[in-house]
Amino acid sequence: MNNFDSYRRNFLSIVGITAGTVASVTLAPNLFLREAKAKPDDEAVTDAKRWGLLINVDKLEDGGDACIAACKKEHGWGDDPKSNQAQDAQWVRKVKVTEKLTGHSFSLPVMCQHCETAPCVDVCPTGASMKRADGIVQVNKHICIGCRYCMMACPYKARSFVHETLIDQRPQSPRGKGTVESCNLCVHRVDKGKNPACVDAAPDALIFGDLNDPNSAISKELKQNGGKQIRADLGLNTGVRYQGI
Amino acid sequence: MSNDSIKNTTSYSELDNNGLGYWGILAFFGLLVIGGLGAYNYMHHHGHYVTGMNNQIVWGMPHVFAIFLIVAASGAANIATIGTVFGKQVYKPLGRLSLLLAGSLLIGGLIVLLLDLGKIGNVIEMAKGALNFKSIFAWNMILYSGFLAIIVVYLWTMMDRTKTSKSLYKPAGIVNMVWRFLLTMGTGSIFGFLVARQFYDAAILAPLFIAASYVYGTAIYSLLLISTYRLTSRDIGDAVIKRLRYSLPLFIVAVLFFEWVRHLANLYATEHHGIESYILSGDQFSSLFWCGQILLGSVLPMILLWGPWFKNHNLALISASILAIIGGFIQLYIIIIGGQSFPLILFPNAEVSSSFGDGMVNSYSATFSEYLLGFGGIGLSFCIVMIGMKVFRMLPATLADAKVTD
Numbered sequence: 001m002n003n004f005d006s007y008r009r010n011f012l013s014i015v016g017i018t019a020g021t022v023a024s025v026t027l028a029p030n031l032f033l034r035e036a037k038a039k040p041d042d043e044a045v046t047d048a049k050r051w052g053l054l055i056n057v058d059k060l061e062d063g064g065d066a067c068i069a070a071c072k073k074e075h076g077w078g079d080d081p082k083s084n085q086a087q088d089a090q091w092v093r094k095v096k097v098t099e100k101l102t103g104h105s106f107s108l109p110v111m112c113q114h115c116e117t118a119p120c121v122d123v124c125p126t127g128a129s130m131k132r133a134d135g136i137v138q139v140n141k142h143i144c145i146g147c148r149y150c151m152m153a154c155p156y157k158a159r160s161f162v163h164e165t166l167i168d169q170r171p172q173s174p175r176g177k178g179t180v181e182s183c184n185l186c187v188h189r190v191d192k193g194k195n196p197a198c199v200d201a202a203p204d205a206l207i208f209g210d211l212n213d214p215n216s217a218i219s220k221e222l223k224q225n226g227g228k229q230i231r232a233d234l235g236l237n238t239g240v241r242y243q244g245i
Numbered sequence: 246m247s248n249d250s251i252k253n254t255t256s257y258s259e260l261d262n263n264g265l266g267y268w269g270i271l272a273f274f275g276l277l278v279i280g281g282l283g284a285y286n287y288m289h290h291h292g293h294y295v296t297g298m299n300n301q302i303v304w305g306m307p308h309v310f311a312i313f314l315i316v317a318a319s320g321a322a323n324i325a326t327i328g329t330v331f332g333k334q335v336y337k338p339l340g341r342l343s344l345l346l347a348g349s350l351l352i353g354g355l356i357v358l359l360l361d362l363g364k365i366g367n368v369i370e371m372a373k374g375a376l377n378f379k380s381i382f383a384w385n386m387i388l389y390s391g392f393l394a395i396i397v398v399y400l401w402t403m404m405d406r407t408k409t410s411k412s413l414y415k416p417a418g419i420v421n422m423v424w425r426f427l428l429t430m431g432t433g434s435i436f437g438f439l440v441a442r443q444f445y446d447a448a449i450l451a452p453l454f455i456a457a458s459y460v461y462g463t464a465i466y467s468l469l470l471i472s473t474y475r476l477t478s479r480d481i482g483d484a485v486i487k488r489l490r491y492s493l494p495l496f497i498v499a500v501l502f503f504e505w506v507r508h509l510a511n512l513y514a515t516e517h518h519g520i521e522s523y524i525l526s527g528d529q530f531s532s533l534f535w536c537g538q539i540l541l542g543s544v545l546p547m548i549l550l551w552g553p554w555f556k557n558h559n560l561a562l563i564s565a566s567i568l569a570i571i572g573g574f575i576q577l578y579i580i581i582i583g584g585q586s587f588p589l590i591l592f593p594n595a596e597v598s599s600s601f602g603d604g605m606v607n608s609y610s611a612t613f614s615e616y617l618l619g620f621g622g623i624g625l626s627f628c629i630v631m632i633g634m635k636v637f638r639m640l641p642a643t644l645a646d647a648k649v650t651d
Contacts, residue, residue: 082292086299086602093601097592110591110599119440125382126367126375143370146363148303149382155441157589157601161303161363163294177292178363230591234440 281621320462542572
């Protein structure tokens with residue numbers, strides 16, 4: 001092989017690597033991140049998406065125990081040492097329902113239902129109880145004054161008040177004495193393109209996804225088989241839907 | 246000077262008592278304030294786990310005290326309104342004390358609410374503009390602070406002798422009256438606009454609170470007026486007592502009317518049968534409602550005040566006022582604690598249970614610190630009243646019949 005060929009091969013290799021790198025840098029965020037649904041930290045949340053959760057109660061053999069355990073582990077609630085049972089935080093709980101007339105019985109996990117028009121957001125005097133553009137309802141603990149009006153207003157009793165000083169918290173889910181908290185659909189995971197912890201704990205029974213996207217798994221399933229809201233009479237258009245209730 | 250202005254025939258004077266009586270009573274209320282501050286410090290330091298409040302009963306005894314004081318504040322200012330807006334001469338000399346009491350009760354109530362907050366430091370964020378104007382709490386903050394400002398201006402029009410102040414006397418009275426209506430409606434709407442809970446979610450709570458404010462305010466005012474005049478050996482004649490005697494039971498009737506309509510509407514709608522039987526015939530609240538609010542707090546005061554047996558007898562007004570205050574307190578306890586203790590209905594016609602109190606009646610018993618905080622608010626209100634009466638000319642030198650225009 002003469003020198004010319006060697007130079008040409010090297011040159012083409014460099015051009016190829018450079019072109020490949022440029023193409024990767026340009027296209028990869030769209031390709032890879034779309035796949036993983038992640039959102040860069042500095043990108044604002046928009047209403048293009050509306051996150052939703054569909055829970056098939058019939059497929060939840062434990063009534064949601066595994067989901068609840070995963071939520072506890074992810075957010076570190078439920079074992080506040082000084083609070084009594086009625087004071088201890090519960091972001092999600094298993095509710096057993098038995099119809100009086102028929103005796104039909106089922107259990108389901110109940111948490112923040114991520115209402116489109118959330119009463120907790122309406123009543124909050126500071127705006128700490130807020131709904132993100134993508135439909136996730138959560139509490140901004142930096143401006144929550146701990147008045148608990150949102151707890152009075154929530155029809156699902158989804159919120160808890162932190163009754164004591166907490167130590168050893170989860171870095172991804174800080175909690176604060178004197179503020180109100182509730183399920184935030186694991187917003188820190190969702191923004192990184194992951195599912196909420198409860199969904200990963202029961203992937204056969206829970207579907208998480210974008211309700212605005214007609215091709216998402218949750219939208220297709222809801223369109224085909226439907227999903228009920230708890231207290232649909234209130235017209236809150238919840239982001240959390242159930243099958244089998 | 247127009248007919249609407251205060252006639253300058255009334256002479257007012259400060260409390261000139263420097264004896265043990267005045268300072269002793271002031272010290273008593275001061276001790277209540279110190280107790281309240283101690284309770285705040287204790288609750289704030291440890292967190293709300295030291296209280297009886299929890300995730301089911303999120304508002305407890307401090308809120309009963311606070312809302313009682315705030316509602317009473319609006320009613321206490323009604324005495325001034327009758328004199329100014331409706332031109333009843335006999336009420337005019339009573340106006341200054343009415344406004345002093347109103348402002349003091351409001352401050353006492355607001356401080357209790359404030360000191361119960363979980364994260365009081367974040368209130369500064371609201372001052373920086375973190376306000377949600379769809380929140381009735383946010384409206385109320387504007388209504389409460391506006392009320393205090395109006396009281397100051399209104400008092401100035403009563404106490405200053407310049408032409409400007411006199412010309413503003415009636416407008417200030419009208420603004421005060423309208424503002425009070427909005428304020429008490431706003432307080433009632435805190436509960437009235439809550440769709441979540443069976444015992445709330447009714448707009449009638451707004452007028453109910455207005456009527457209740459007249460009862461609480463008139464009762465507290467009557468007690469304050471009679472006890473102050475008795476302790477300072479000032480004359481108070483039957484003309485004034487008679488007015489208070491007749492108006493208090495009228496306000497009680499108004500409260501009973503709104504309560505009756507509210508419960509009747511609930512009894513008609515199947516979805517509210519559960520909460521109604523819980524309050525009206527359940528174990529926890531039925532005796533409080535029937536014996537406390539209705540019999541002791543409403544019927545008995547009406548008999549005492551309207552019955553022919555105790556005519557022109559201060560004792561009848563004093564005991565009726567005390568009973569009406571107790572009845573009012575019980576009324577708010579039933580609304581606030583009773584309303585929260587009844588479970589939320591997620592699935593109608595079903596038995597539900599969970600580890601979070603679903604489907605069961607939630608229990609609440611207030612701790613000592615919660616009472617202490619509440620009484621601290623009362624202490625603060627009356628410290629302000631007593632200092633106000635000492636520093637400013639709030640009280641007519643005499644309210645003897647000959648000096649009062651009926």
